[in-house]
Amino acid sequence: MWNNQLVKSIPLKGHDESVCAVDAVYQSDEPDLNLLIASAASDSTVRIWSRHGSEAKCIEILQFGNGFVMDVCLSFLPGSNVPILACGGDDCKIYLFIQQNGQFQKTLILPGHEDWIRGIEWAVCGEDLFLASCAQDCLIRIWKVCTKSKQLPETEDDSIRLKENVFTVKDTDTTYAVTLESVLAGHENWVYAVHWQPSFSRDGSMQQPMRILSASMDKTVIIWEPDKESGVWLEQVRVGEVGGNTLGFFDCQFSPDGSMIIAHAFHGALHLWKQTAVNKKEWTPEVVISGHFNSVEDVKWDPEGEFIISVGSDQTTRLFATWKRKQETEVTWHEIARPQVHGYDMRCLAMIGRFQFVSGADEKVLRVFRAPKNFIENFSNITGIPVEKLCSHQSSDLPEGATVPALGLSNKAVFEGDMAVQPAEDEETFNTISNQYPEIYFQPMILTEPPPEDHLLQNTLWPEIQKLYGHGYEIFCVACNNSNTVIASACKASKKEHAAIILWSTTSWKKLQSLPFHNLTVTQLAFSPNDKFLLAVSRDRNWSLWRKQDSSESGPVFSCCAYTDKNTAVHSRIIWSCDWTPDSKYFITGSRDKKVIIWGQCDLSVTTEGNMLDSIKPCSTILDAGDSVTAVGISRVLTPHGRYIVAVGLENGKIILYTWKQSGQEPTLTDWTTCVEMDNSQSHALAVKRLCWRHHAGRAGHNDLNSSEWLQLASCGADHCVKIFNVNRFAL
Template identity: 45%
Template sequence: MANISTNIKIDIDYIGAACNCCPHSLDWQNGPRLIYAVTNSVALCSDIAPFSIRKTFSGHQARVNCVKWIRQEQRNSISDFYYFLSASVDKTICLWKGIDDDYRICTSLVGHQNSVTTLIGYQQSSNDNVYVASGSADSTVKIWCIANTLATCIHTLDLQNGFAITLEFVPLDNHKNVFLLFVATDKNTVNIYQVSNSVIEQVFVLSGHEDWIRSITIQKLTPLQWFVATCSQDNYIRIWQLSFDENNNQTNVDETILKLKRSSFALKNSDEFSINVNVELYSILLGHEEAIYGLCWYPNTDLKKVATTILSASMDKSMVLWTFDDNQKMYIDKARVGEVGGNTLGFYGCTFSPCGSYILGHGYEGALHLWKIEEIDNRINLVPQVINSGHFNTVEDCCWDKHSGRYLLSVSTDQTTRLHAEWKRDEIISWHEIGRPQIHGYEMKCLAFIGSNQQRFVSGADEKILRVFEAPKNFLENFSRITKINVDEDIARAQSLPEGANVPALGLSNKAIFDSDENQTTTIANDENPMTVDALYKEGFFKATVLSEPPLEEHLLQNTLWPEIQKLYGHGYEIIAVASNPSGSIVASSCKATQQNDAAIILWNTNTWKPVVRLVVHQLTVVRMVFSNDGRYLLSVSRDRSWSLFDVDESDFQARLHKRISSNNPYHKRIIWTCSFSHDDKYFITGARDQQIHVWRVKEKSDNDNEQPCEKNYLKLNDSVTAVTFASHLIQNDKYFVVAGLDNGSIFLYTWNEQISWQQITSIAPPLGFHLTVNQLCFRPSSLSSSSYYQLAGCSNDGTVRIFSISLS
């Protein structure tokens, strides 16, 4: 196998992914860019709106629980490196070092015996050591000192049977390498420790909360006056003031002034220093109705006075911006924002942007919520902004709209189908999720677009039925405004279609909403009895909206569903694969199977939605099916290590076996996961768990099941082949362009023809590529595609949907 001499440029156009559904999994304020955890990796976003993901960095074998920028007190120059931390269920912590969008693992911290759940880091200046505090489910807190790339655990706190929920780690300004460590435990208290390289000692306990403390944030008014804010599941925020007295003077307290009780503790370090610290409960804030998970002081900029503005995020679906009122001498909630509607829980965390002009929250289902802060005449307006979104679990399948690839659909085990498209404005183009056609109660497994002249798709989930959806009128109108793509023909055809859809209470089917329905559901007659079930539990969540930019999470949840037009019953077990022929007249489907009768492929007539043929050939589950580009053939691959090619007669909806290989064939020794036809339908390709790819001729046929591949020189890769596809053009006039995705997340680009066989062009690896199993790859059927430019979409177990642009010369 030779390497081909081709100039190639690969860029990432889009990475769609949600934040991991856990606290501490996002950070922005302490570093130059937004970072957040995405399954086993860390997503690094652009530094300009709409803050799209640029790269994802993976150094862990399991889910990332928390990410954190290392706080740097002094930066000597703009070329200094930044650092961030990631901690995982795999018991390890990675320290990443880099600048702009290029980061690499500097060192790994290994020592915890269980999942690492919280961490914090600090560096005085770019030449100093990095100090890290980490808390784990193994009931310990470890303090690490990292010099260059050498990491040393200098202290371990044993919390016996308890554990640390959150940490804060703050240096004493006038004493090098001496810190105060704040540890919130499951005892509803914050333990304060004095930490140096040689000693760790508990000096005080902050008590008062009645439930777990979820976040601690500290801001220094001066080096000798700190404000410590904590938030808890008891719905309260408490703010303490710490006053440091380095001369140990006893302050004269005016007994006539009514003040909350004061306490004090001493910091000592042999004979070097002795500091008295006064602790005073400064304020208690109550404004949330559920547990508060996120808390964040306004960043240290010149825009606001220090310790006067704080942001909180709660499970009651709201975020509150509190500011200190000098007249009333108390914190008041200046602005309140949050989710409205939907069946989701609230926020897991919040942060300001580094400059303090944005606030960001991340929610229970991984969604990001961004607002811009606008201050007018001492009033604060929070303006919703567009930001990246995506699936929060394994993405199982994706496919392009067959009409020139106007948008991409993807399905996931997060029980949703999502629609991704370009947002065009002022010569700027960025990809976004602009619709959520299906929000289901089962994990989604597969989908297929039906035909090129109608906006329909069919999807399968962990249930026995297939569901068919059609685009509503409101979606098509908004799609046209956002993407600047002319869909007048579709809108004209959609005049008889519903405006939108909603999911009825206790239902799984998207119910169509027409104009008259919408008006009825959004108005209540005066004489209507409000105590009836229909009046109390309205089903009319949908409201037609006019959008010129990608919808926010609330709109995606409620206003972008597609009505379900058909259910297809026929399979006995959960649906695994589905495919549609190019004209959209036939849909093929398969389900889980352990015996031949259950492994039947069912062909459906999309005019009548009736099953027309059962193809019983395979012994075990059919995992992938694909129709040829002319619609004359259907190819299926199975867990039984065989493939089957069927002749399909579209005119009378019949199909018969054309040729196949048996389960004991000498070519594929393991499960065949994937298959694809060449653009001219002369060849098809199969990829399997045995790490091999074979190319087969479509027309040639042997008398028995001993079909032979085109040439003996098969392609052997370094892991299971889980996705493979042909491009829509020949390159260099006579070579087919083939892309293969592997179980380890790698993507390989090859050329192939029968004379020269396989030639590798290049590969796509992290941080641009996937980190876990590639589940599907598909080229965009766009008019922009040529023999030198392609757009390749893919989805993966790493929870991302990615679109690559490939330029060949």
């Protein structure tokens, strides 16, 4: 982007290993003229690139032997157009390279840091050039580069003088001196990033006072500024996390005017702070985008379609909803709660009614959670939905929130009468395990806007109300029927006895039945909308269909009524996903073999007796999706022409929308219609993990006059993203 105009991107290929740092400077005020780029990678090289117009090439490679350069930064020597490159790496030294005779030559080495250098950045101030560096020794160093003629003449007295590192540029015959200006000690752990406030320009003009922002693994971000009278650099502002389960900050940045700062935390979260208008030294947390920082494995809409819940390999369960600002029509999606922060990677979840869900992780236990009172109140404030509409039961019986006991994985309910108060710390209690690893204490807050990251971490947990034991290996998939009475779950398996599906009652939370059939892991489960059937698909390339028995019948709750085996299977690879049509007549399967198939008979929903084994067969032509199919979903709302709307997610990240309608007794080539194929800007960058349609027409958070026009599709992927698409069904 240059002057709000998109500039064509040019890939720079040459490094053999991952690139860890890039910096660039324009050698002219015109964007089409020379751009000088420096890149550092774990192949122990720094490459210098030159871009002129639409062409770019590597003009030089700087070798660092067995060392690694962690950061690079380019600038120009004071009063000249001579580029200077600073490199900081794992040998605790800063290397300065000056471009002379068209090549970068190692000119100076600046020692001082005692551990790996993590960040360096140049800044121009007046006629001088400053370099800030930070390292794992918890220190920040500021270096000053200026012409030798500006230095004070040497005296013969015994006064203390900073050591000068002097070098001469042959091209300009100018001598420069580098001195250590200051050492900033305030962080208590590795300093990962240091940045100047972006108010310095190449011509030396300065609109703001000199300020530095630093981010550390000690969970704090500090603003440093020199004292106006003494010139000594002092800590002016410190913000960050108190408690929580994060491991500090990786990077930080000023906003262009210096009124806001943003930091990137170890666990993937962004933190934003804004300077208050009244007190310039007071900074308050602000609303910022958030999301998973590892693969998102499952996503579900609540039955009313007002929020979505997702689980991921980052060991969290996150709840996203719309924020409806007062007196504004704009509606945006934000994370408003983090109901579960776990010790295992999350794999699946299912909604049990509106404010209750069950989740499965890389442990053998299913956990059930229910929304606390504080969440429902804040959900009402943020979305604009009245509390009376949200609570059909007595909210006074609900706990206020939840807390995590020391070294525990279960969210413990916190009621109004026993609000957690952190005990006073003394030497005797500190030596106990529970005090060395204190629990996260819940403090209720009234919110009218999405909570900041520190509040999400500590005060938005949901109480755990039940654990379900019975599986022998890691939980892989879970589903709940539409009447919210039965849960079905399955775990990873390599043998038939472990691949059995377990049914649970949501009233007694007891095991109802075990359904053995598959030989390998069941990858997805789906109840039919009328709750008469349970569908399972598996790694063994087969599906099984289970029919619910009438309450008057004795025997099992569900019995197998149809399946495929090695003789009747159509799929030749793992079946990853399945779903039902809204009328319960047909079901769909999607497989790694790139095939999507819709199965059924005349009408599954009215068949209550007899053997269905031979009557279930493909009702559609075999759809070749072009890549491994990892997710499928069928909308509960049809097109105006009565066609089913099918979303297909692929391993390459693409999402394709089709419509389908049975065209007769035998499948024909006209039954599938391709409607939309998401382009790269809308698709996922990695495999689509799950697709889930909103149950009702309309858009969450909108009071659409023509709500029947819009549908919403939620997707999640291995690229850490959760996406929500608006789909105009009249255009399909």
